[in-house]
Amino acid sequence: MAAARRPPTLVPAYVLHQYDWSETSLVVELLTREHGRVAVVAKGAKRPHSQLRPVLLPFQRILVAFGRAGRTAGDEGVPEVQTLRSAEWGGAGHVMPAGAALFSGFYLNELLMKFLPRLDPHPALYDAYEATLPALRQRGGRDEPAMAAALRAFELCLLQTAGLLPDLSVETATQAPVDPAARYRLRGETGVAAALGDGELDGAALVHAQAALQHGSLVALQQACLPHAAAWRGVLRQLLHYHLGLPQLRTRQLLVDLQNLERRTA
Incomplete structure (x- = not known):
């Protein structure tokens, strides 16, 4: 039988x-x-x-x-x-993101497609993705500071998972501890370095982000990114493009094109 x-x-x-x-x-x-x-x-x-x-x-x-x-x-x-x-x-259906939040969701998907090889599991990154999606659905994505912090936290998790993020609590070249009161640069080719002029990030932003990454708490990482989300955006965009070898991601370029179209037709 x-x-x-x-x-x-x-x-x-x-x-x-x-x-x-x-x-x-x-x-x-x-x-x-x-x-x-x-x-x-x-x-x-x-x-x-x-x-x-x-x-x-x-x-x-x-x-x-x-x-x-x-x-x-x-x-x-x-x-x-x-x-x-x-x-x-896999459960109750969720409301699809709309507007800018929808593009942010496709942006996360594009990052995963470009950075992750097939059949290379990263459970913590999967969990981070799953936990980031509700921030895009929250009130249709209109809570912009929270959504921006969620995106920056996910970008940091992705770079760390890919082995492309240096220790943010020390200067890469000297291994000297980052001074929370000083200003720093973060570059793909040099890592964390003292700022030239005004700099891009407070040392406190780097130290708090590194502590949250080490703790493995996405909520703590989002909270660490929230006060510095605007500064993190430019820094992480440069870092992502450096490692991808691309001047612009498709989802970002499409959003820019649509925004320009809206301005011309307004």
């Missing part, structure tokens, strides 16, 4: 990106806690009555199961992918 087939193991995931695979199917890039970033083929997901269509949405926690590697798409430059076996809601 044949053994009963075991149901597939479901793991929590978020949709980061999706694109066409065929006339009826999609390749979906997922962020999972157990497996990291995973590419799966969602067969038939483009059909009008597919049960996957209303489930494979960004910024919604879903439960997925995927199986053995599927075919290889040489022409599209897509490496070997898994086959999506099932996908269902």
Whole structure:
């Protein structure tokens, strides 16, 4: 007598990106806690009555199961992918971010797509992503200081996870402790260094951020970023672009283009 087939193991995931695979199917890039970033083929997901269509949405926690590697798409430059076996809601549906908050959500997804290799799990970063999303949904993203602090905290977590963030509590070249009352620069090529002129960041901002990172508390890191969110924005943007080798991320450029269009049509 044949053994009963075991149901597939479901793991929590978020949709980061999706694109066409065929006339009826999609390749979906997922962020999972157990497996990291995973590419799966969602067969038939483009059909009008597919049960996957209303489930494979960004910024919604879903439960997925995927199986053995599927075919290889040489022409599209897509490496070997898994086959999506099932996908269902992972809890109550959440309101989608809107306006600038929606672009911020896609910005987080773009960062993860560019910085994380496939099948390289980072549970703490998954948890940080999951905990950051509510800040984008809060009152439609209109609490701008809190949303900005949440974005800066996630960027710091991502850089630390990728091994690209120096110890913020010491000067990189000299290993001298950072003076909370002094001003500092943070650069991809030099790390933390004493400021030239007025500088960019208070030493206190660096020390508090490093303490929160060491503690592993995203809430503490968001609170540390809140008073200095504007300064952190420019510093981290330069750092991210340095390590990516890009002058601008697509989501940032699209937001700038839309803002310019609004000004011209106002």
